[in-house]
Amino acid sequence: MNIFIIGLGLIGGSLAKSLRSSGFADEIIGFDRAAENLSFCLENKLIDGAAEVLEGAKAADIIILATPVDGILELMPALLDQLDEQVVVDMGSTKKEIVELASKHPKGQNFVAAHPMAGIENSGPAASFEQLFTDKVAIICNPEKNARMPLNLVKLLFKALNMKLIYMDAEEHDKDLAYLSHLSHILSFSLALTAYNVEDKERNIYNLAGGGFASTVRLAGSSAAMWNPIFLQNKDNMLEALDLYISNLSLFKEHIQNEDKEGLNQLMEKSNTIYKIINQSL
Amino acid sequence: MNIFIIGLGLIGGSLAKSLRSSGFADEIIGFDRAAENLSFCLENKLIDGAAEVLEGAKAADIIILATPVDGILELMPALLDQLDEQVVVDMGSTKKEIVELASKHPKGQNFVAAHPMAGIENSGPAASFEQLFTDKVAIICNPEKNARMPLNLVKLLFKALNMKLIYMDAEEHDKDLAYLSHLSHILSFSLALTAYNVEDKERNIYNLAGGGFASTVRLAGSSAAMWNPIFLQNKDNMLEALDLYISNLSLFKEHIQNEDKEGLNQLMEKSNTIYKIINQSL
Numbered sequence: 215m216n217i218f219i220i221g222l223g224l225i226g227g228s229l230a231k232s233l234r235s236s237g238f239a240d241e242i243i244g245f246d247r248a249a250e251n252l253s254f255c256l257e258n259k260l261i262d263g264a265a266e267v268l269e270g271a272k273a274a275d276i277i278i279l280a281t282p283v284d285g286i287l288e289l290m291p292a293l294l295d296q297l298d299e300q301v302v303v304d305m306g307s308t309k310k311e312i313v314e315l316a317s318k319h320p321k322g323q324n325f326v327a328a329h330p331m332a333g334i335e336n337s338g339p340a341a342s343f344e345q346l347f348t349d350k351v352a353i354i355c356n357p358e359k360n361a362r363m364p365l366n367l368v369k370l371l372f373k374a375l376n377m378k379l380i381y382m383d384a385e386e387h388d389k390d391l392a393y394l395s396h397l398s399h400i401l402s403f404s405l406a407l408t409a410y411n412v413e414d415k416e417r418n419i420y421n422l423a424g425g426g427f428a429s430t431v432r433l434a435g436s437s438a439a440m441w442n443p444i445f446l447q448n449k450d451n452m453l454e455a456l457d458l459y460i461s462n463l464s465l466f467k468e469h470i471q472n473e474d475k476e477g478l479n480q481l482m483e484k485s486n487t488i489y490k491i492i493n494q495s496l
Numbered sequence: 497m498n499i500f501i502i503g504l505g506l507i508g509g510s511l512a513k514s515l516r517s518s519g520f521a522d523e524i525i526g527f528d529r530a531a532e533n534l535s536f537c538l539e540n541k542l543i544d545g546a547a548e549v550l551e552g553a554k555a556a557d558i559i560i561l562a563t564p565v566d567g568i569l570e571l572m573p574a575l576l577d578q579l580d581e582q583v584v585v586d587m588g589s590t591k592k593e594i595v596e597l598a599s600k601h602p603k604g605q606n607f608v609a610a611h612p613m614a615g616i617e618n619s620g621p622a623a624s625f626e627q628l629f630t631d632k633v634a635i636i637c638n639p640e641k642n643a644r645m646p647l648n649l650v651k652l653l654f655k656a657l658n659m660k661l662i663y664m665d666a667e668e669h670d671k672d673l674a675y676l677s678h679l680s681h682i683l684s685f686s687l688a689l690t691a692y693n694v695e696d697k698e699r700n701i702y703n704l705a706g707g708g709f710a711s712t713v714r715l716a717g718s719s720a721a722m723w724n725p726i727f728l729q730n731k732d733n734m735l736e737a738l739d740l741y742i743s744n745l746s747l748f749k750e751h752i753q754n755e756d757k758e759g760l761n762q763l764m765e766k767s768n769t770i771y772k773i774i775n776q777s778l
Contacts, residue, residue, distance in 0.1 A: 438764035482720035489716040
């Protein structure tokens with residue numbers, strides 16, 4: 215299978231490594247707007263060659279869009295315009311706008327809207343690794359909009375990555391992900407900013423940061439280029455999630471303000487119960 | 497050295513394991529209000545025996561208060577009243593009220609205010625493990641208030657736990673910890689509550705929770721009995737930290753609302769920079 219990967223960051227680089235080692239890919243060609251990503255992948259033999267977008271897409275069997283989600287909205291219709299015999303699949307973290315755009319395209323049935331739920335706080339091809347996707351969940355949105363063959367090819371691709379497939383409606387996907395992924399990133403970014411506000415250069419309080427802070431602040435290392443268009447494409451759900459979150463946080467604040475021990479206990483014990491349920495799924 | 501541990505939870509249990517294996521403790525006696533914690537520690541030989549508070553304290557060389565911080569405020573003066581030849585050291589996560597109380601006691605110089613910065617989201621002696629403290633930071637507050645010998649004994653105790661010692665003023669400690677530990681816990685508790693608010697029992701969205709959510713929600717498993725008195729004893733700093741945090745979160749919300757791409761980028765890039773600095777310390 216000849217694979218063309220557009221966007222050679224953490225996801226694109228890890229796809230190249232994993233699809234090659236699994237034997238799914240016979241040839242991997244890549245493209246990235248950033249010259250350093252492209253040359254890293256060529257020098258480290260993650261890809262067999264480089265090509266411009268249209269040229270690479272025409273020569274490939276499967277075209278993978280592994281760019282930030284604003285790039286997917288831009289590239290997907292341009293590619294579908296030019297391609298007839300190829301599958302285009304995206305790896306984006308938002309799905310509603312992307313599925314809507316594909317629905318309007320006459321060749322939209324050849325575009326599979328996917329979201330491999332795998333990522334770390336580090337970005338770029340140097341952070342990529344072969345096992346990034348192993349045993350993680352891959353979501354395919356609105357498979358009923360696809361022709362049978364493109365869908366089957368993408369299913370086999372995720373199987374080669376050792377991922378568990380789930381099917382969802384794009385709108386539902388974006389709502390759930392607002393709470394289960396996008397919100398967590400904003401919380402971490404905000405925690406880093408807040409800790410910075412109180413940092414005293416003389417004392418360097420970061421030296422005191424323990425394991426609890428470390429895990430909560432981890433996502434603050436995430437790429438702005440990736441997350442900016444996610445937050446904006448998922449605007450309505452993000453605003454709803456942030457409002458709900460701020461109201462929960464304000465309950466804590468109110469109970470602390472009033473020294474309401476019982477109220478605090480109830481909030482924390484409810485949270486403990488939820489954590490136990492969540493933890494069984496994690 | 498004969499050690500008496502009051503409070504046999506995660507910290508007390510881990511202290512017992514570590515002080516025994518390091519050879520620092522010749523005998524370890526324990527007390528816990530919860531009968532199941534006491535019997536667990538006896539059955540699993542974490543402690544050599546059990547004793548009531550006063551009886552155990554009188555027979556020991558070092559008394560360790562490893563209870564929630566409200567218990568420390570209650571027990572410390574009662575113990576100092578009765579003891580002359582022993583060191584009392586606490587393991588509490590807040591220090592200002594505790595140091596103030598000890599300062600007022602005529603034998604306060606025999607009480608060392610300490611905070612080993614080690615913990616996990618699980619609680620109770622069954623979650624304890626020998627390496628919990630290894631290579632972590634232990635803070636001693638206001639050592640100038642101590643007599644030389646009690647301070648030296650506690651230094652040796654932390655050395656036996658393989659911890660790095662730091663000295664701080666109690667007020668400074670509570671302020672820094674509000675931002676670097678206590679706030680993270682409230683953020684995680686609130687995230688669990690928020691995810692629960694949107695959970696649909698039919699769909700069970702928790703199955704979608706990925707690694708980013710998992711690390712951010714981890715502390716929501718933390719013990720309410722431990723954290724309640726920490727939040728209340730550190731009330732003023734917590735309220736300040738929460739206000740600052742909510743204002744940072746609101747900046748994200750405002751930029752998303754206004755679809756202000758540039759504003760979002762600036763916030764995230766600043767957060768990335770801070771994360772890199774923090775990450776060097778972690």
